[in-house]
Amino acid sequence: MAWNIVFEPVIPVFLILALAVPGVVALLYSAYRRARGAPWRTLALAILVAALFNPTIRNETREAVPDVAAIVVDRSQSQNIGARPAETSEALARIEERLANEDGIETRIVTAQNNPDDENGTALFAALEEAFADVPRERIAGAIFITDGQAHDVPANAAALGFDAPVHGVVIGRKDEKDRRLRIVEAPRFGIVGEPVELSFRVDETSAGDQPTGETAAVIVKVDGVETASANIALGEPASLTLALTHGGPNVIEIDVEEGPDELTMLNNRAVVVANGIRDRLRVLLVSGEPHPGERTWRNLLKSDPSVDLVHFTILRPPEKQDGTPIGELSLIAFPTRELFDEKLDQFDLIIFDRYKRRGVLPLAYFLNIVDYVENGGAFLAATGPAFASPYSIYRTPLAAILPAQPTGEIATGSYKPEITETGKRHPVTADLPGSETSPPAWGRWFRTIDVTADQGDVVMDTPDGKPLMVLSHAGEGRVAQLLSDQIWLWSRGYEGGGPQAELLRRLAHWLMKEPDLEEENLSASVQSGMLTVRRRTMANETPPATIAAPSGATRELALEQTAPGRFEASIETKELGLYRISQGELTAVAASGPLNPREFADVRATAKALQPIADASGGGIWWAGENAEDTPGIRSVRAGQDAAGANWMGLRRNEQYLVHAVHQVPLLTGPLALLLILGALALAWWREGR
Structure with missing residues (x-):
């Protein structure tokens, strides 16, 4: 209940004053003339003016509403270090217990966690705004942050908070913490495959802001999980290493520095860079044994790719061709066999023999060179024709050591549609080729096949028989x-609708070049929208579970489910920022959750520096919780204008807000009463003046 007197004028105030002014003037004149009834006439005027102001006794039925205090609990990844999780929970329990003893304060607890897709670090004040989203500003008592102090969204001033109440901080951690961290100075975004690229970085070891000098740390660099370089570098000074990208497309480069003394965490001892490998030029040697309709198909396909540097020779005049034409009248270019197959063979990335047959153009020694070239990492494609089934077959050369299919000497003719084998449905070269979705495939027919016995390798395409x-x-x-x-070549000419010759030959060339995306056994992973997806391609019918190592080092197994022949996949939620390592047997893959080098781990030492300015500006304070949170401060209620922080206590402002449920009003001067009093005062004035 609340009693008070209020005025509710029956007419506008300026009219009341306008009516009162003549009366006041007349009364002043009466007082000047020493009229005996002046006091009673003054009383009558006062009663009239008071009645026009309508004084009312108001009785309000009120309900006090509690003030709201928010506790923001930092559960970011930097708060998972050492004893911080337990000390955070202990500090929260102590503060909740002390707030429970304060009447009239409603407590809201909100947790601030890392968003895996956010590069902005720990957003404590965004969590605070969420807690106060539906709270009137005049009911806010204050805010308490339980954190390691590494906040990355601190407002520039107290006005930006949007409320007038103290902000306090309880820091979890120790003032003298040490940590070693690695920072990327300059990293390549692109690089030519096989060419050197330079990576610059720096390793800092900090303790209360001091930088040690003269010490070194061991650094290891891995590309796609394979160690490629290592070195000892000086702490606190920029360093660089030179390495080479191993393949086209994304190359994941990891830099790890060894653990330092009194290390807080190893999470910031690692940095990740993704560099895209670009092939300078793919050098291809194409040798056509004779002119034929399919020769143009190979040439057009390879010449249309700007990344291919093609060297093409067609043998138009074999040694057995003798027609008496003088050598001086021939305009043909001599086939540079020695230069190509002896001196510069290893400069080619791919060698293609198109309908080539053994004629004496190439000595047997050069075929041996090709065998050595392949066995040492080269790529060879044999596009065969009828000659492969003849006594002039290249299988009757040293190339037989590397060719997987042996000719039977038979040539089959007749129309058929090429089909993908069960093995081919799992192989990356032929899996899901456009047109293979139906049976028979939706592409044109071929009319000739060289009959062979496949002694080794994978048969990925065959005839219906x-x-x-x-x-x-x-x-x-x-x-x-x-x-x-x-x-x-019938497909390239569009015969009966053609076929996927361009896609097939593109995949074939990239498989021969060992592109990771076309490996038969491949493990890959990616993170998107907080979900880690693991993909496995294999020629087997099943695959074992994958082992996933989180950035914190925790491991778990993930069973993969088959989504297509030879393809397996599974997804899990990522709750940590950083690099996830996936392994399955000898295969490994890496995937980064969130930014590659999270701001969250740039500095994980506990600090009061970030929150101190906003705490001072709002009238709050900062305290260190101490071991097991035993130094967590007490809580007091304070009024506006009072100090809100002491040596071992924090204050929450009492705003004394309330809700009014009912209002009862009683006028003091009703019309009849006022008229009676005015007439009485005038009668007394008349009586006094009549004596």
């Missing part, structure tokens, strides 16, 4: 492919 059409094989460190028909 099971004759091999494409065989892929590994030979030593290199790779070999055999196309057992010379009819692919």
